[in-house]
Amino acid sequence: MSQNIVEKIWHQHRVHHQDGFPDVLGIDFALLHEVTSAQAFDMIEQRNLSIHDPTKFLATIDHSIPTRINRHEIHDKTAKAQIELLRKNCAKHGIPICDLDSNHQGIVHVVGPELGITQPGMTLVCGDSHTATHGAFGALAFGIGTSTLAHVFATGAVLMNQPRVMRVNFKGELPEGTYAKDMIMHLIAEIGIGGATGHVIEYTGAAVHALSMEQRMTLCNMSIECGAIAGLVAPDQTTFNYIKNRLYAPDGEQFSQALVHWQSLCSDDGCHYDQVIELNISKLKPMISWGTNPQQAIQSHQVIPDGSSAALDYVKLNANQKLIGTAIQWAFVGSCTNGRIEDLRIVAEILRNKKIATDVTMYVVPGSEQVMIQAQKEGLDEVVTAAGAEFRMPGCSMCLGMNDDKVPAGERCISTTNRNFIGRQGTGSITHLASPATVAYSALAGFICTQFMTEEAS
Amino acid sequence: MSIQKQGKITIQGGCVPMMIDDIDTDIIIPAQHLTQTSKSGYGQHAFARLKQGDADFVLNQKRYQNAKVLLAGDNFGCGSSREHAVWAIQELGFEAIIASSFADIFSNNARKNGLVLIALAPDNCQRIAKQATQENLHLAIDLKQATVTATNFKYDFNINPFFQHCITHGYDEIDYLLSHIENIKAHKTAIMNQSLFIQPGHAT
Secondary structure, eight states: OOOOHHHHHHHHHEEEOOTTSOEEEEOSEEEEOSTTTHHHHHHHHHTTOOOSOGGGEEEEOOSSSOOSTTTTOOOOHHHHHHHHHHHHHHHHHTOOEEOTTSSOOBOHHHHHHHHTOOOTTOEEEESSGGGGGGGGGTOEEEEOOHHHHHHHHHHSEEEEOOOEEEEEEEESOOOTTOOHHHHHHHHHHHHOTTTTTTEEEEEESHHHHTSOHHHHHHHHHGGGGGTOSEEEOOOOHHHHHHHTTOTTSOOHHHHHHHHHHHHTOSOOTTOOOSEEEEEEOTTOOOEEEOSSSTTSEEETTSBOOSSOHHHHHHHTOOTTOBSTTOBOSEEEEOHHHHOSHHHHHHHHHHHTTOOOOTTOEEEEOOSBHHHHHHHHHTTHHHHHHHTTOEEOOSSSGGGSSSSSOOOOTTOEEEESSSOOOTTTTSTTOEEEEOOHHHHHHHHHHTBSOOTTHHHHHO | OOOOOOOOOEEEEEEEEEOOSSOBHHHHSOGGGTTOOSSOSOGGGTTHHHHTTOTTSGGGOGGGTTOOEEEEOSSBTBSOOOTHHHHHHHHTTOOEEEESOBOHHHHHHHHHTTOEEEEOOHHHHHHHHHHHHHSOOEEEEETTTTEEEETTEEEEOOOOHHHHHHHHHTOOHHHHHHTTHHHHHHHHHHTGGGGOOOOOSOOO
16 A cells, blocks of 8 residues: 555554554654753653663753853853753763764754764654754654653653644745745745644655755754644655765665665655645745744735734734835844754855944854854855854854843844744844845845845835 | 552633633743753743733733633644643643644643643634633533533533543553553564664764
8 A cells, every 4th residue: 555754654663553542653763952851851760760772862952052152151050050960861871962062062953964863764853843854854753842752761662643644745946046944934824833733744846855955954844833743855865965974874785775775765656645735936035924923924025914913013013014124133043944054155155255234233153063163164154254243153042042142122133043933032032034045135234135135125 | 660640530610711822832931941950930930921011911810810721722832842831831720721722742741741631613712711701710621521511511522532541540651651661672673773774872
């Protein structure tokens, strides 16, 4: 019987099925960070349980740390204690940790793929809703809560009902000047923030397979923003090329064996999907969010729609106006959505030999130490600094307002991140989500704009 | 080894009508409070961004102070995976949430903490909200019968049979998983590990 890719992975990992009960689903690997793991360690310790296989876990530090140069000095006492506790827990349970200055510290969803841990057909979990990022490799990767992490610690499995599967087929070619970020924001705007609840999305279409791995990660990363449990792309030659020679990747004969398995991970002809969405992107313009959730977003030439007065009040904008031209005080490039080397290259190219607007503060935050090192090799840090922006140390930074990097109340930030919820980047902050290119063009101008500025202003 | 919790059959109490759609986890508990490493201490910050600056907001009103049931709009709990959102709501004294739909990760987290999520049709949610605004509405939730009852209505809801078993018997989900531990190990050896190609231990 023909199966879609999610069914294939599910059936291979399903340990036990009983009607009326959730399935017991085996988990291949779990990534952890400081914010959602401490209580999970407590839970297993209280029950005298041990970690089933510490080699199937990897920890990093990302959410709570400062991104200034002297980031070892953590002024927030509770954040400092949280990080210390992660180190202690990892040491105690034998879990490897990508600590500061290990060359591999970074945002959990940047680190996993760049180490070659994320591989096709795996089940991978993390106490973080953007775990779907790893779906770019054809892995079934999803966010879990702290209790579920304790389950994985103790048993290497989770309890879960088999998800429904939604196919999102992108038709047409992605136009110049638009990116995976615009594709996913377009989908979210179309189907809404609860549009894929209960589903895993498979992204299909030539435009998806034309994307680089890093762009695919951006695409899958925001699956949760339309409510999806996970999002994935069937692996292809681009996937295999990316994985080859990475630290945790198989080599030699093992790589050949892996390839045989990975190549089987595609949806069969005539397989069943619970829902199919088709989106034509051949005329897509850069997407920018205007409101207080990622669904409230428009293409750059469009006007803000009527209807959500609470959101408009919060963001201090009016319906029927364009976003283009709205003054900004902050520009942020980074996060698990857009903190990879290709994102930084795009930004640096736009900023090269130019200066950002004097009343804009711009942070460029590499997603990991590897990204930072590569950017420095290419001189991107110098380009960014010469333009008047700050090139900072790796971490989640200004994405979520839980470390030193916050947008002050009442100020407006154009950001490559994933959520524009009320207060997300700091209490009272206003966020506009966009691609790295749109953020860079806006930082130069001092107001929201894109490379299509002249035609949009008319 | 199993920590036996008390089973729960009914939830009885007042109901707070907070009819806002898409209540996200950053609204429930802002990220700046997530540096704590305990499971408590979140209630005081819960919904702070809605409570601040609006004295009339439902969660600021005295009449709802001892309510056990939170009534909300569509897509409750969307956003992050932070279980802190569930802990914060429970710390406010809520034992159940009624809404027309819930986000997936939030639902999973709620189940594991015994917070009961009840999905009702939007019309029924509106009707309960109206009544809870006009009078001191007392709800009785029967977890065995899967019903929500007041003096003038009774609604059935869908309850996952496994969750129903867990909550009514005080049974922890992890015990079910642990009862399958040998199956899990065997399945990993026989099938999963055959197609897992991670080469361990290089990075740190």
